[in-house]
Amino acid sequence: MQMKLAPLVLLGAAVIAMIGAPLRAQNAASAWSANITDVRRVARLIPGRRPLRINVVKFAESRRTKNFSIKGAAPIPSVQARTAFQVMYPDSTMMIDAGMDQQVHNFFGRGVVEPYDADAGKQVEGALTAARLIVVTHEHGDHVGGVIHTPLAGELAAKTILTRTQVQTLMTAPQMPDIKLTPELASRFIVVDYDQYMPVAPGVAFIKAAGHTPGSQMVYVALESGREYLFIGDSAWHMDGVRQVIGKDAPWITEDQNSVMDQLRWLNGLSRTDPNLLIVASHDDEQRMELEARGVLGRRFE
Ligand SMILES: [Zn+2]
Ligand SMILES: [Zn+2]
Numbered sequence: 001m002q003m004k005l006a007p008l009v010l011l012g013a014a015v016i017a018m019i020g021a022p023l024r025a026q027n028a029a030s031a032w033s034a035n036i037t038d039v040r041r042v043a044r045l046i047p048g049r050r051p052l053r054i055n056v057v058k059f060a061e062s063r064r065t066k067n068f069s070i071k072g073a074a075p076i077p078s079v080q081a082r083t084a085f086q087v088m089y090p091d092s093t094m095m096i097d098a099g100m101d102q103q104v105h106n107f108f109g110r111g112v113v114e115p116y117d118a119d120a121g122k123q124v125e126g127a128l129t130a131a132r133l134i135v136v137t138h139e140h141g142d143h144v145g146g147v148i149h150t151p152l153a154g155e156l157a158a159k160t161i162l163t164r165t166q167v168q169t170l171m172t173a174p175q176m177p178d179i180k181l182t183p184e185l186a187s188r189f190i191v192v193d194y195d196q197y198m199p200v201a202p203g204v205a206f207i208k209a210a211g212h213t214p215g216s217q218m219v220y221v222a223l224e225s226g227r228e229y230l231f232i233g234d235s236a237w238h239m240d241g242v243r244q245v246i247g248k249d250a251p252w253i254t255e256d257q258n259s260v261m262d263q264l265r266w267l268n269g270l271s272r273t274d275p276n277l278l279i280v281a282s283h284d285d286e287q288r289m290e291l292e293a294r295g296v297l298g299r300r301f302e
Helices: 002-029 036-043 102-109 118-130 141-147 153-157 164-172 240-244 257-273 285-293
Strands: 053-063 079-088 093-096 133-135 160-163 190-192 197-201 204-208 217-222 228-231 277-280
Touching (some): 036 197, 036 204, 036 217, 053 102, 053 118, 079 118, 079 285, 093 118, 102 141, 118 141, 118 153, 133 197, 240 257, 257 277, 277 285
Parallel strands (some): 093 133, 133 160, 228 277
Antiparallel strands (some): 053 079, 079 093, 197 204, 204 217
């Protein structure tokens, strides 16, 4: 009996080892994933006409050498544009990111005064006031400050979607004191939670993308014309991060680097399989100028 059982037990252990090893390896290797076919399907779920065009405004800049955006790059001067986007529907608008006022901007300079375009800041404020809906890529001050550190916060919160994770960070560990959410203000936002993708508006879907921050997400937009955009927030600060699949080297932020690297790999793959899908990084000033020149991002808010 024992002689017959022993090989079976050994075989069983070997099978468990074979099943267990790839599963463990897969979990370790894949912190984050997304599927563009699923994203497109989710973006089609909400009925209605899709957007016609998208505008960008740069309202401030930070000057940091390239090596902070791209680990290992030469420390050459590099401009980080601070931007917000206006999605134009036939009858209304949606804002992607909310900008920030000069006081929040000053925090980022850490003692150094960096350019802030007050006129552009006013354009962002006007576009937020006029928008039907406001969404944010993540809970950092340069993206969410415009709906928190403003006298209009109560009014804007009522049409702004934040995720549960974004709200938690803003209440318990905000990037700067100016954007700390009080329980009272937090209760005025539209707070959502979702697993991987969420339909937001006609042609628009969120993709959960924790990494740069716990509450980071990407915003996919398909226009009526069929042109597609993927607003990746700060998954990469410069598109070289996507092109070269290299992360940041910025000691003042704490990222989930495994997830960020998975995102960069996914975006890099997309840029080759779906070259017509425009991957837009919030802070890449060279890309912003190029997309404006190509006419695929309008230069002003309407
Ligand atoms: Zn950020
Ligand atoms: Zn940012």
